[in-house]
Amino acid sequence: MKPWAARLVTYGVSGGLAALAIAFARPLPDRRPLAEVAGLADTWEEHVDTVASGETIGEVLERGGVTGDHARDAIDAAIAQRLLDPRRLRAGTRITFGSAPDDSVPSQVSLQIDVDRLVRIVRGDSGWTARVDSIAWSTDTVAVRGKVRVHLTQGIGEAAAELPRDARQELAYAVAEVYEFRIDMYRDVQPGDSFSVLVERKRLPTGVTRLGNVLAATFTNGGATIEAIRLLSEGKAKYYDQHGKSLAANFLLAPLEFRRISSGFGGRRHPVLGIFRRHQGTDYAASSGTPVRSIGDGVVISAGVRGGYGNLIDVRHVNGIVTRYAHLRGFARGVRAGTRVAMGETIGYVGQTGLATGPHLHFEVLVGGVARNPRSALQSKAGPPVAPSERAAFDALRAR
Secondary structure, X not given: OOHHHHHHHHHOOOOOOOOOOOOOOOOOOOOOOHHHHOOOOOOOEEEEEEOOOOOOHHHHHHHOOOOHHHHXXXXXXXXXXXXXXXXXXXXXXXXXXXXXXXXXXXXXXXXXXXXXXXXXEEEEOOEEEEEEEEOOOEEEEEEEEEEOOOOHHHHHHHHOOOOOHHHHHHHHHHHHHHOOOOOOOOOOOOOOOEEEEEEEEEEOOOOOEEEEEEEEEEEEEOOEEEEEEEEEXXXXXXXXXXXXXXXXXXXXXXOOOOOOEEEOOEEEEOOOOOOEEEEOOEEEEOOOOOEEEOOOOEEXXXXXXXXXXXXXXXXXXXXXXEEEEEEEEEEOOOOOOOOXXXXXXXXXXXXXXXXXXXOEEEEEEEEOOEEEOHHHHOOOOEOOOOXXXXXXXXXXXXXX
């Protein structure tokens, strides 16, 4: 076991792989006073109001005790600095009124315009002034260890149950992106696969939590374990396996960013024709309009309507490989026969054209004009390994 993975115990790991494995402090109350967050004096008094639908900022200020000329001057100060457009004030915006004990009129009004930014309007001897203040994030690391019962999102969700739902999904997407050249999280993941992830965590004093970079990961898929170590190389973050080989390659394994797959490669009953025939490719379930990306550098050899495929794009790559993207709602701007496309470039959008019963992408890989299983056909060349000059840094990261 890697040393960093062994340290999962210090983050609260106990029990089996499917147990909760994240050292995650309970979020602080969302309603913590902004004065405390900003480090103001203990004598500061404040109260919080919220903009209702259809309400003006003047109405909220009046309710908070900032009236007449004071309200006008406070609003003008923020407008002058281009910090506030009263016409675009969103319902639900929190406005905090701050006062010293002897103030007859609040001496500070703070509008929370983002989770980590405040427009602060302050009353001084010379009138009202406005500025933007940032709330500092604190950063640490957390480790998550779990086991797949159904799919990756389920595994992450159970292993990181203390995380908010959106953060759990974000982590699942991040892990899928780290391994997108080695493991297709739609097709390849099996019940019993396991994972360990070390990830940055960013928190605000209010309790808001976001995840940063995946620093290291281990994924065991079908009995084969692939480590991923993040290394800054020439100012760019890259991931390498336990042998120092790049995880990047010249083909992505999936034409969509992480979504749910609806069928695997092989025989199945065609949903419209009602006959059993070999399904030459893989269907990826996704909402209509989801961007479809080219899995590698290549040249578009056709883009148009073709029978049951509906709107179809074929892209020719190296070594006689052609990839096919069908049932598209439409094509990306400028995509036509002869267009050069780059790996990861959006070439079209998921749709329901041709013989399709619902929005999805039908994806095929052809070699020498013959449909092949994408799992075996897309065995591509890995990127360059860790440079000799960076090997010591890589070994140190892996040993942590």
